[in-house]
Amino acid sequence: MTRSTLIWKKTGTAALVALMLTLPIAEGQSFAAPVTPSTATYTMPSSATGQSNLTQAKAQEMVTALMESYGVTGAQYAIRDGGKLVLSGGTTLDDSGKKQKIDAGSMFGIGSVSKMYVTAAAMMLVDEGKVDIDQPLTTYLPDFKMADERYKQITVRMLMNHSSGLYGSHYKNTILMNDNDTQNVDQLLSNLSKEHLKSDPGEYSVYANDGFQLLELLVERVSGMSYSEFLQERVSKPLGLNATRTPLDSFDRSQLEPVRLPGLFNKLPSENANILGTGGVYSTAEELTSFSEVLIGKHPELLSKASTDAMLQPEYRNGVWVPETKNAFGYGLGWDSVDLAPFGDYGIRAATKGGDTIMYHSALISLPDHDISIALVTAGGSSVFNTTAATSILLQYLKQHDIITTIAPEPTFEKPVQQKMPEALKQYEGLYATVGETRTITIKDGKIEMPAMMSDLMPAQAYVYTGDQQFTSEDGRAILAFDKQINGHTYVRIGSDLVFPDIGHARLAFYDLQKLDKNPVDASVAAAWKQREGKSYYAVDEKINSFFYISPSILTKTIKLDDSGGYVNGTKIVDSDHAVNAVEIPVMNGRDTFDLDFSRQNGVEYLQADGRTYVSEEAIGKLNHSKHSVVTIPASGSVRWFNIPDSAAGKKMTVKLPKDAGFIVYDKDQTPVGFSIVTGSNTAVLPKGGKIVFGGKAGEALNITLEKK
Template identity: 35%
Template sequence: MNWKKRISALALTLCMAVSLSVPTLAAETVRRPAPQARQQAAETAVGYAMQYGGALSASWALWEDGAVTLSQTAANIPASLKDAGHFAGMGAGVGGTLYGVGSVSKMYTTAAVMKLAEEGKLSLDAPVTAYLKSFRMADPRYTKITVRMLLNHSSGLMGTSGASAFLFGDDDEQAADELLDRLAGQKLRAEPGAFSAYCNDGFTLAQLVVEAVSGMELMDYVRSVLKPAGLENTVFSPADLASGKTDLSPAAVCTGDAAQRILPRDCVGVVGTGGMYAEAEDLAAFGGALTGTELLSAASTAAMAAPEYDRGIWPDEPLGMVSYGLGWDAVQFWPFEQNNIQCLVKGGDTLRYHAALVVLPEYHMAAAVLTSGGLSTYNELAAAQILADALAARGVKLDRTMPSLPEAKPAAMPAALTAESGYYGTTAQQVKLAVSTDGTLTLHQMSAAGVPDQTLTYYSDGSFRDASGAAAVKLVKESSGSTYLYQRSYTPVPGLGPVSTSDYVMVKMPENPVPEDQQSTWLTRLAGGLLPLAEKYTSQIYLAVADASAAAAGVSAPAELVPGYVGGMRIAGASELIYDLPVGRDGNDAVLQDGILTVNGSAYQLGGSVRELSARSGVRSTIQPDGYARWYRVGAAAAGKTMTAAVPENACFYVYGKDGTLKASSFLWGDTSAALEEGGLVVFAGDPGACFRLTYAS
């Protein structure tokens, strides 16, 4: 569900320079490639995607004019798993394997909404409150949110909230069921309709709208929409598999530690946002069906493909890999846009699966690329290559010239731009920006420690560029009064084409003076990290804690804080942080009370407040009535010992090494004991009342 999206939100750490001419339109007759050549070309493109993303396996399919014409699977089989039977038939066969499609699920939700609109049961421009009577927020502007705004990401909601949305082997949908309760305590971070920023909660709301209006569970209604096209191989896993609603092949496996041990099945409880599974053939056929009238009317599919990004604040420049339609991430894409061919794109990422659906409505073609591991951005590029090759087989040759920045020369800079110096940021990145009278702009990374400062020079088109010419930035004063840092860049990915960025990537952060000791206190509190308390014991977040620790281990210096802020959150007092920057996805408000930090409704323990684990055999740890997980740090007394835990029903433990890597889990791999390292962590999670009895051996 799009926990991706771009490779480098701000590519100012500039990759290799490109100096190519602006592409010209081309459509010429070529010799039709043999099917074997097309198959090999697809294998090569998907192979690049697997290589760059480190994918474990992949499945892909091409749909043309009503039929799947290309379908295959492949796997990078670890030596430790070759004899385990998990990859039988993969590597040389056709498809038939289920993959989580992540946020591509949003396209099924969008189709369901559009079908209800066709039937006159809802209006895209009616407020959400017309269909969800219990929808409330701690912000009076919520009544302005329309159904359309949920589908084009302009609702103004924070983005993603809620505990236990990502689970292993558990079809619990409490994350969706509790959304309205969570939103009741939240405010909006922007006026509804002001700008688009990727929003998962918006699509979970859309799921609830579908269910309220149709009177059916989302998947049941989606099946009724898909039935005319014979699309039966799309499921919510594992519920559909366990209930016997399908006889599909098992889902592709995922691994989760250094030893590449197999994980339980990936489950996303917010189904309409990111919880569906599909075979590549079925997903490609779904995309293909959206080019005709089997599922929806021509008016509905045209509305989905319309440039919704034109609504509200948006850069007045050519767009990159994000140009929202209804549901679609992009309604134009390289190399098709440059050849006057519309291309519709939707990518999806869970924590383990990655998906891409790319559709050419004019030619009635669609391609799907699904992987275990990897990144949906690479899958999108591979799918685009498969479609371009398929067009060549029809006699249409595309100009695939690498795009480049428009021609411009160094020029005298307007003196007024020096006033735009200051701090710029978004949810995940902050910089200190200085504009000098000599026409130079200097960027100092605050959130990415150790990155050298960059100096760019003013050019005649109003942009600032570095000597390589790989990227351009502009300072744009919007009608809202905010100044945005706009970036346009093209990053070549060998074998797959360019990753293009054209977006407002940051906004000037308003001054927020706070007492110096208040900011230092927040820094101290958060220095030890945040540990989840309210996640179900089956949650994937316990494994994600290890992934985050591994990423942090490579950072040599701490990030710097913008005065008055913690990351992109404004310090609003000794116990409150607020995100209200008008840019970026997944904003968070946070409140500290009784040592617990609540972030958009999810509770976390400050890492520095974790108690030391007792090293006495026979000690017990019991989950309290609040259901919060219990975290412990391994001290000198327990270090070097092997802990064995008697694990009760509906509960488990996780043990982390001193470097944060996950060493053992009773739930994921059936571990009953684990060697403890000083400085490591142990967490016990489960239903209230679950009691763990610990014994130790030296």
């Protein structure tokens, strides 16, 4: 397995910020062929005359590393200094895998960097006296309601700094192929009206995409314009931006940077992230740095300095937070961090925002006191990788222009020396939870065995006691400790330097797990859940043209009980059919929580979770192996799942597809091996032990023919 394959399989979708979904790669096959640097456009300031262009070389070095080792197929970067573009370039691949110089006008989805646009839009309304961010959201959205009276305490500020207490994200039918269906945001208020909060509003900041969808609605209600129109009139036109658009705008889709999958497909259909406030904006690296000038107060005619200063305040310090000073996360208003490490080590204030859709990834870093910004956008990869690479490029730029004198070397680590552990630390043993799972922590001989964390960015290893109430990982890169926080919960705290070969390193500090109280349940309830143990449930209401089908694990819930039987998938069992979120973790591992609600219809068990409906695997039958058969899409859902029987394995399937209908075929490892909407083909060879999902409009009939290959 190549390093590119390994990183893409294990870390390309690490869920560190926004969406990072694991995309499979065939064993031994890398995502992209090695890429040599392309020629980039570049203008050096006069102060650099006579100097070698070290920043340009560093930028292209980072692009090469991202494309060779981190699953990137197209990358674009830009630096703006004092309002002037001083660096712009990048590389892309054509359908044959050949390197090409990228066009500066190639558009990328910027994912959650879109949150900076909706935050700025709301702050523009603040400047006009139309919005007060410390007023309840209901002041501006009176139809916003929840099944939790605390919702009335949620202010506009809490949406911007991620402290609203919302469960996190409604992703259903959000990221679609050539489809700008807005049903997700249209149904958001209805979905939220049935939900509770996971914490008191303002208690702590933890990433919450839905908050920025609510900001989008606020901007529309208060301004009287559609959100896309607002961006065009209040941002793009004044700044002269031609490539900053949303999926609802009319523009030439051929301008979008192609997105690709390894081994299976060439160019995929256009990716529409129809959650505009959360992650739906398209842009270019150059235009991102132009917009950054607004965010750091250089365009007071668009956004006042008072508003930009407010956005740059360390909002995360107002609630429960990891007691670390060096961290990739430290929320402002909209910003992921307003004091990004390692820039503080050089006495420089840096703000950053990263973004991920499924196929696009972005990073924006701004230095407000120096009026310097860098943007790095990619197809493939991860915003974490982009932020790390952009940091390395920007440090080189600062050194080249004598803003810093030297670049600190990457940290080195030594194997820890174990010390005698105080017996009192044994009190922290017990059952813990993170989103989606529970875990029992035991301390034996001063050691704690921990599984891989951060989607394998941190390997499974032992943590040994090294004094000062802390445990150090075997590789010396991570520190584990237990914190009893002011909200009454006990957390496992992790601090780690993550090293990404050839692009740099990042400091992360986060709460990974929350200790749980015992939750005894009676025998009948325990028996009901025991029957579900290990069963999988499959989403039936995700449109067939959704990008989520690339990674079907996202559309599957597998039931995992803890040993005590009181918790399941990180939720607390209430009765035979209901379990509620048990996780109240600040920072990253507390995001996107859910409840589990089961029901039965016509003898079939269904699960409601995270806004989707899932059907039990027991209701998934085998595909008819006859030569001719028909699959009818039910009125109750968008898709139907089938197991591929051995009698059909190896046969060629041909499907007569109505308009907008389609299918995806998976092998036994859940790798997609046929995707009609992507390939444009209505045929596929059926693998042994695989699954197939058909989708279309309610009541449509899909005629299927099977024949020997």
